[in-house]
Amino acid sequence: MNTKRVLAIFEKDIKDFFKNTSLIIMPIVPIFLAIFYNALFDDFIPLFTIFIIIGMVFAGVTSYCIMIMMAEEKEKNTLRTLMMSPASFLDIIVGKSLVATVMTVLTLLISLLILDFYHIFNIQTILGSVLSLLFFILLGIGIGLFAKSVATASVYIMPIIFIFGFSPMFDLFGLEEGHFVNVIFDNLPVSLLMHTSEDGSWMALILITIWVVVAYLFALFSYNKNKNDD
Amino acid sequence: MDYVININNLSKSYGNTQALKNITLQVPKGQIFGLLGPSGSGKTTMIKTLTGELKKTTGEIQVLSMAEEQLSTPNYKAKIGVLSDNSALYERLSIYDNLKLTCKLYDVSLNEIDTILEKVNLIDDKKKVVSKLSKGMKQRVMLARTLIHKPDLLFLDEPTSALDPGNVDKIHQILRELNEEGTTIFLSTHNMEEATNLCDCVGLLYKGIIQEMDHPDHLRYQHSTNQFEVETHDGELIKIENKPENSGQIEQLIASGRVKRMYTDDPTLGEVFLKVTGKDLGS
Ligand SMILES: Nc1ncnc2c1ncn2[C@@H]1O[C@H](COP(=O)(O)OP(=O)(O)OP(=O)(O)O)[C@@H](O)[C@H]1O
Ligand SMILES: [Mg+2]
Numbered sequence: 221m222n223t224k225r226v227l228a229i230f231e232k233d234i235k236d237f238f239k240n241t242s243l244i245i246m247p248i249v250p251i252f253l254a255i256f257y258n259a260l261f262d263d264f265i266p267l268f269t270i271f272i273i274i275g276m277v278f279a280g281v282t283s284y285c286i287m288i289m290m291a292e293e294k295e296k297n298t299l300r301t302l303m304m305s306p307a308s309f310l311d312i313i314v315g316k317s318l319v320a321t322v323m324t325v326l327t328l329l330i331s332l333l334i335l336d337f338y339h340i341f342n343i344q345t346i347l348g349s350v351l352s353l354l355f356f357i358l359l360g361i362g363i364g365l366f367a368k369s370v371a372t373a374s375v376y377i378m379p380i381i382f383i384f385g386f387s388p389m390f391d392l393f394g395l396e397e398g399h400f401v402n403v404i405f406d407n408l409p410v411s412l413l414m415h416t417s418e419d420g421s422w423m424a425l426i427l428i429t430i431w432v433v434v435a436y437l438f439a440l441f442s443y444n445k446n447k448n449d450d
Numbered sequence: 451m452d453y454v455i456n457i458n459n460l461s462k463s464y465g466n467t468q469a470l471k472n473i474t475l476q477v478p479k480g481q482i483f484g485l486l487g488p489s490g491s492g493k494t495t496m497i498k499t500l501t502g503e504l505k506k507t508t509g510e511i512q513v514l515s516m517a518e519e520q521l522s523t524p525n526y527k528a529k530i531g532v533l534s535d536n537s538a539l540y541e542r543l544s545i546y547d548n549l550k551l552t553c554k555l556y557d558v559s560l561n562e563i564d565t566i567l568e569k570v571n572l573i574d575d576k577k578k579v580v581s582k583l584s585k586g587m588k589q590r591v592m593l594a595r596t597l598i599h600k601p602d603l604l605f606l607d608e609p610t611s612a613l614d615p616g617n618v619d620k621i622h623q624i625l626r627e628l629n630e631e632g633t634t635i636f637l638s639t640h641n642m643e644e645a646t647n648l649c650d651c652v653g654l655l656y657k658g659i660i661q662e663m664d665h666p667d668h669l670r671y672q673h674s675t676n677q678f679e680v681e682t683h684d685g686e687l688i689k690i691e692n693k694p695e696n697s698g699q700i701e702q703l704i705a706s707g708r709v710k711r712m713y714t715d716d717p718t719l720g721e722v723f724l725k726v727t728g729k730d731l732g733s
Contacts, residue, residue, distance in 0.1 A: 224554065224557070225554070225555055227554075228551055228554030228555055229551075229555075231550075231551075231554075232540065232543070232547070232550075232551045235543060235547060236540060236542055236543060239542040239543070240542060296538045296541070297534075297536050297537065297538045298538050298539070298540060300503075300534065300536075300537070301532075301534075301537055301538070301595075302555075303503075304501065304503070304527060304532045305527060305552070305555040305556060306524035306525075306527045306528045306555060306556060306557075307524075307555050308524070
């Protein structure tokens with residue numbers, strides 16, 4: 221990895237981010253939701269609503285941002301020019317991940333300020349958030365490389381936002397304890413992150429790490445699928 | 451002799467399709483080499499194998515004294531410039547920002563941006579957003595991007611296809627200047643004028659085989675029927691073989707005052723191609 225090249229890609233992509241309306245709109249959604257919840261609930265804001273916002277940021281900003289950036293480079297063929305330069309694939313991925321990270325952290329911070337929810341963070345939740353960030357970045361890279369165009373990538377992201385982003389909400393569906401749907405959604409990264417906040421669970425942290433490994437394997441699979449022209 | 455590209459018996463297949471067959475060719479330093487061939491003849495495949503984007507099936511390749519395994523290294527990539535047939539720019543960014551990225555990736559001073567934009571005649575447009583540029587301007591920006599790190603060897607896959615004659619001339623002029631400064635150029639084209647005007651050596655590529663390879667003028671002379679054609683004022687067409695013993699006949703014709711026009715019948719490269727392959731370049 222070459223820092224100078226990573227930063228060059230970061231600089232290019234962050235400029236491009238602010239000129240791309242389909243990307244710039246994504247951080248606005250959770251921020252508006254934070255403002256709305258803040259007005260709706262006077263002093264006590266239920267934990268799951270906060271984690272829905274966090275889930276929306278991870279799925280809608282982190283994954284979406286990196287996914288669109290990758291898919292667009294592929295579709296428009298600019299990726300080929302990048303690959304023909306001395307930059308390595310890792311330089312490209314890391315540069316883009318930095319953009320996704322900056323936008324995620326900014327959006328989370330603004331939502332945090334609005335909702336005033338610092339208290340939900342213990343050490344496990346902080347570590348879990350970093351791991352979740354990694355998970356959603358890898359997921360975004362995987363889909364971005366897997367999809368043939370920006371249009372198909374945008375379709376794939378919808379279930380991702382609903383399943384991975386909104387997973388804490390499924391508790392509300394009133395299914396009985398232990399129902400398999402509940403078990404699945406309870407073990408998705410954002411739900412696990414919520415558990416770390418509820419009871420400082422280390423087990424949840426380990427499960428998030430497993431999710432990171434799964435996302436990594438998926439990204440690797442998509443990368444290999446893409447690598448060869450013939 | 452110092453060869454920049456040295457290919458020996460190269461073949462490349464995609465599954466069952468054999469795209470390149472037993473290609474042997476050498477490109478000396480400082481040459482402009484052109485691959486002339488119709489769609490599907492294997493031009494892009496040839497270029498991609500040389501740029502390290504595709505792996506050959508059999509044969510030997512050496513480019514800039516590097517073996518095939520080294521063609522995917524940053525070291526090799528820093529020494530070549532590639533303009534492919536479907537290259538693109540970042541549409542939302544300005545010309546300057548597009549080139550700035552390239553400078554940083556290749557470790558080139560940002561001062562070079564003005565120099566290169568001067569060369570491709572776009573210096574006054576450098577703040578313009580790419581999406582607002584014409585096709586010819588975009589192609590010149592891409593050429594600038596390909597050249598900014600002063601590559602030793604340039605690969606151009608159909609660099610002027612779908613451009614108007616004015617832009618084609620501009621690009622040819624830039625390429626000639628660059629070549630005079632010492633850059634070796636390997637280009638592909640389906641345009642016979644481009645091959646004739648620009649290249650020191652042309653390979654006629656058809657169905658993955660280089661059918662003939664020589665200086666464009668030599669290719670044309672070789673396939674000339676070696677005849678003078680004389681058109682007279684009364685509409686007669688007289689063909690005279692180009693031999694010393696026929697000089698008297700030509701002199702007589704001129705003296706008689708009947709000659710309206712007189713020309714040799716050297717074929718164009720397109721006609722040579724048709725003769726050699728039985729296939730029209732355009733189709
Ligand atoms: N990725 C691929 N998979 C399978 N076959 C391919 C692939 N790329 C090219 N071919 C085949 O290889 C042959 C040569 O194709 P190539 O793209 O090199 O031609 P070309 O001369 O560049 O054509 P054009 O002028 O249309 O760009 C064609 O028969 C084509 O169908
Ligand atoms: Mg081609």
